Amino acid sequence: MSDIKIGIDLGGSHVSVGVVDESFHIIEQCEKDFTIEEKKDLMNVAIDFMVETLKTLKDKYSFSKIGIGMAGTIRDGVVISSSNIGIKNFNIKKLLEEKTGVEVNISNDAMCAAIGEYVYSNLKEYEKILFLTLGTGIGGNILLNGKIVDDPEYQELGHTIIKENGIQCKCGKKGCFERYGSILVFKNKIIERLGLSYDISGPDLRKEIKINLEKVKDIIDEYLNNLVLGLTMLINKFNPDIVVIGGGFTRYDYMLLEPLKEKLYKSEKLIYKDVKIQIAKSGNDAGIIGASFIKD
Ligand SMILES: [Zn+2]
Numbered sequence: 482m483s484d485i486k487i488g489i490d491l492g493g494s495h496v497s498v499g500v501v502d503e504s505f506h507i508i509e510q511c512e513k514d515f516t517i518e519e520k521k522d523l524m525n526v527a528i529d530f531m532v533e534t535l536k537t538l539k540d541k542y543s544f545s546k547i548g549i550g551m552a553g554t555i556r557d558g559v560v561i562s563s564s565n566i567g568i569k570n571f572n573i574k575k576l577l578e579e580k581t582g583v584e585v586n587i588s589n590d591a592m593c594a595a596i597g598e599y600v601y602s603n604l605k606e607y608e609k610i611l612f613l614t615l616g617t618g619i620g621g622n623i624l625l626n627g628k629i630v631d632d633p634e635y636q637e638l639g640h641t642i643i644k645e646n647g648i649q650c651k652c653g654k655k656g657c658f659e660r661y662g663s664i665l666v667f668k669n670k671i672i673e674r675l676g677l678s679y680d681i682s683g684p685d686l687r688k689e690i691k692i693n694l695e696k697v698k699d700i701i702d703e704y705l706n707n708l709v710l711g712l713t714m715l716i717n718k719f720n721p722d723i724v725v726i727g728g729g730f731t732r733y734d735y736m737l738l739e740p741l742k743e744k745l746y747k748s749e750k751l752i753y754k755d756v757k758i759q760i761a762k763s764g765n766d767a768g769i770i771g772a773s774f775i776k777d
Contacts, residue, residue, distance in 0.1 A: 484542075484543055484544070485500050485501060485502055485508070485542050485543075485544060486500075486501045486502075486544065486548070486773035486774055487499070487500060487501070487535070487538065487542075487544050487546075487547040487548070487773060488501050488547070488548050488549075488550070488593070488597075488768070488769040488770060488771065488772035488773030488774075489531060489547060489548065489549040489550070489769065489772055490549075490550050490551075490590060490593070490765075490768035490769045490772060491527055491531075491549055491550070491551040491552075491566070491590070492551070492552055492565065492566075492590065492616060492617050493520075493523070493552065493565035493566055493617035493618070493665075494514060494515055494520075494616075494617050494665070495512060495513060495514045495515060496512070496513050496515075496527045496530055496531065497510060497511070497512040497513075497768075497769060498510065498511045498512075498530075498531060498534045498535070498538070498769075499766065499769035499770070499773065500538065500542060501769065501770055501773040501774075505597070505600050505601050505763075505770050507766050507769060507770065509538075510766075510769070511534045511537075511538075513527075513530050514682075515527075516680060517679060517680060523566055523567060524566060524567075524568050524571065524573075527566075528573075528576065528577065528580070531549075531577065531581075532577070532580045532581055535547065535581050535583070536581075544583065545583055545584060546583055546584035546585070546586065547581075547583055547584070547585055547586070547773075548585075548586045548587070548588070548593070548771075548772040548773050548774065548775045548776075549573070549577075549585065549586070549587045549588075549772055550587075550588055550589065550590035550591075550592070550593030550594065550768045550769075550771060550772035550775070551563060551566065551573075551587065551589070551590050552564075552565040552566060552589070552590050552591075552617070552618060552620065553565065553566065553568075553589065554589070555587050555588060555589055557574075558572060558573065558574025558575065558585065558586075558587050559571065559572045559573075559574070560572075560573055560587070564618075564651035564652060565617050565618050565651075573585075573587060574586075574587055586775050586776050588771075588772065588775045589620070589636075590614065590620055590768050590772075591612070591614045591620025591621055591622055591636075592620075592622055592629055592771070592775075593767075593768050593769075593770075593771030593772040593775055594612065594614045594620065594727050594728070594761070594767040594768040594771055595610075595612035595622040595624055595629060595725075595767075595771065596624075596629065596771040596774075596775065597763060597766070597767035597768060597769070597770030597771025597772070597773075598612060598725055598727055598761045598762070598763050598767040598770075598771070599612075599624055599627055600770070600771075601762060601763040601766075601767065601770055602725075602761070602762040602763065604624075604627075604723070604725070605627065607721075607722040607723045608625065608626060608722055609623065609624070609625055609719070609720070609721045609722050610623070610624040610721055610722065610723050610724075610725060611623055611638075611715060611716070611719055611721035611723070611724045611725070612624060612724075612725045612727065612761075613638065613712075613715075613724065613725070613726050613727070613728075614726075614727045614728035614767075614768070615662060615663055615664045615708075615726060615727075615728045615729065615730035616663060616664055616665070616728035616729045616730070617663060617664075617665045617729075618639050618659045618663050618665070619638065619639030619658055619659035619662055619663050619711075619728075620638070620639055620728070621636070621637075621638030621639060621715070622635065622636060622638070623635045623719055623721065635719075637652075638658070638715060639657060639658050639659035639662075639663070640652050640654060640657045640658070640659065641657065641658045641711065641714055641715060642654060642655070642656045642657060642658075643656060643657070643658045643661060643662075643707070643710045643711045643714060644656035644661070644710075647660065647661070648660040648661070658711035658714075658715075661704075661707035661708075661710075661711065662704075662707050662708045662711045664728060664729035664730045664732075664733065665729070666704070667700070667701075667704045667733070668686060668729075670700045670704070671686065671689075671690060671697050671700055672686070674696060674697055674700060675689055675693055675696065675697065677689060683729075683732055687732070687733070690736070701736070701737070701740075704737075705737065705740055705741050705744055706744065708741055708745075709741065709744045709745050709748055712724065712745055712758075713745065713748050713750050713751045716751060716752070716753055716756050717750070717751065717752045717753065720752075720753050720756075721756060722756070722757065723756065723757040723758070723759060724756060724757070724758050724759070725759050725760070725761050726738075726758070726759070726760055726761060727760075727761030727763070727764070727765070727767045727768075728761075728765060728768075729765060730760075731760050731761055731764045731765055732764075732765065734760045738758075738760055741758070742758050745758065
């Protein structure tokens, strides 16, 4: 049996268990998208899936610990709050250790994704990196010389207010970046416009966008404008050498990245125009890779 690491990405719409080798590549992955019905009892559904999957993987690989990256504020294995998953003060570490018999480490998913992408893409040449995960919500971190800046002001970047008196956010504030810039917001607007099912798969949705491009052009444009607004605020505040975008957005980069860059560099409000913009090379896998070697 080969010695590997296990990383899990647990979000508001899916859970993904990955087997990660020594060179930070995912060699096997078991994923589950939550249905609308399952989302009502998300944590229990996710725990059952993780326990079952780990049992199966134990027959094939040797591992004594796992890492989980999940949205929210996490301290010592306890999820203090996670609005995307809908839990509070939940000791997931203790519960999973009892059920699986392996050591469980838990950390914030955006933090895992930033660290995972850093090692996978070898971003050592950059001193200051702004890593943003555009997924169900928006997670973000600043990496300074490869280390996460452990300062509240440098985290929760998705809850930067980009519109005064804007849309109500789950965090209590109004007009947060994630209410406009998450890939979920983008997808839901398209689903509504085209009258599709909220359970539609990613590949099917992308097909629909291609067929109905004319009908959704204004949604794409508005989404990009909001992204530019949020990115400009963050870049102006932190002056990073590079912005790396991960999360579900990476599945739409073929249509969104180039127009996003074009709009961003043209923005008169952007102060630091030499900033680089890049898609996470590990795609949506950064979270799993990072989670596989974190220590909570
Ligand atoms: Zn918020």
